[in-house]
Amino acid sequence: MIGIFTVVTYIQQKDISERYRQEDAVLANLTRQQEQRLVNEQRIEDQRRAIDLHYQNVYSNYIEDISNVIYKQSLNQTIFANEESKMSYIRRKTLLTLREIDSERKSQLFIFLHENHLLPNKNAPNTTISLIDADLHGITIRSPITGPYYFDGLVLKSVNLVNTSFLNCRFINGFLFTGSAMSHINFHGSIFRSIPEYVTLPGLDHGIDFGCSEKDEHTFFFEHVSLDYANFKDSQLCGVVFRNVNLSYANFTTADLAWVEFISQTELMHSNWFDAKLEAVSFINSNLSSATSLDVMDEGIQQFSNVVLPNGTWQFKNDIVINGDAESDVSYPLF
The missing domain is CATH 3.90.20 (Hemagglutinin Ectodomain; Chain B)
Known part of the structure; x- marks a missing residue:
């Protein structure tokens, strides 16, 4: 045992x-x-x-x-x-x-150029630098609480502006954005408007209505740029021209547009117009197929000409042509 x-x-x-x-x-x-x-x-x-x-x-x-x-x-x-x-x-x-x-320091560099009056300016081309081929993707320009940034006559040609943000900024006295990549750009709360000589800059932020009208020159141009998924929520656009621009899925929610033109094969498929305020807005040779919350009978629309409407029909000046499903998804169908 x-x-x-x-x-x-x-x-x-x-x-x-x-x-x-x-x-x-x-x-x-x-x-x-x-x-x-x-x-x-x-x-x-x-x-x-x-x-x-x-x-x-x-x-x-x-x-x-x-x-x-x-x-x-x-x-x-x-x-x-x-x-x-x-x-x-x-x-x-x-x-x-x-x-x-990186993007953070690119943003700081952009502000440095702005504060030293070096950003390309169409009104002073000989005293500023060109930013053609500049890589500015991912920058965030947010106006401080002390007051907004004012960009006077800004010119950005052939610049990488993908995923950039200009938040509550003021673009005054015209600009030219051409040939640039601007997908997913964010202009939330920004203002695009020329300023009368008798109005000081701070007045722009005290609720003064400058009376955007037909007499105001179209000096703000987006030309041949990619603005798909761009955000214009709560922005104010006066005298802005979108010429041959891709604005697919762009957001114009609660934006204020006056004397704005979408022309020359501008693509607006799936754009969002919820509660946007329109005054004398023109759509010429553009594609609005599948755009949402846009009332084609809105009295603020001055002109429809050669346009694919949100429901897929074609508008030739004052005549509507039923187009059918086969044509409703065509990009740039009109020439």
Whole structure:
């Protein structure tokens, strides 16, 4: 009996030891995994900080360099032969820097250009730089609580503006956006309107109605740009022309449009017009197929000409032609 008891006890102790060994192995493995995870997380954080430091260094060097060019060079003997060569240098430096920094610092750089009157301006082309081929995707320009940003005569040609935001900004005295990628751009709460000479800029934000009318020149142009999924919610557009623009899925909810033209094969499929206020708006050679919340009998619509209506019918001036389902999904069907 003693021998049997001894054997049983030995077997039990062996089982217990094996179980402890397995538990220790599992615990050791979990510990190694946790340590490896912490090492990986630390490595990722170190990489993130290194990248962020690189972005900051590139941006800081740019600001220092351009500030010296703008201010210190004017006090001493300039290294540039003329103003044109100076602007050319600033442009090259700007384009190269934009390719190396993140969206946050691109936004800061854009504001730096704005505050130093370097953004391309159609009213002062010889004292500003060109941003053709600039990479501005993902920037966010949000007006501060102290007052909105005013962009006077802004010109952005062939610029990457995908996923950018201009929130509660003021575009005044015309602009030209042409040949640019602007998908998913956000103009929420922004105003596009020329300002009479007798009105000071702060007046624009005190509820003054400038009386957008037919006499106002069409000086705001979106031409040959991609504005699909653009957001114009709560914006005010006066005298804006959309010429050959892709505005598919654009959002004009609660926007105020006066003397606005959508012309020359502008695509407005699936656009949203919920509670938008229209005054003297024209749709010419455009496609409104599947647009929502747009009342084609709205008295604020001045003209329909050669247009695919939301229900898929064609409007030729004052005549409506039933088009059928086969034509309702055609992009740019009219020439």
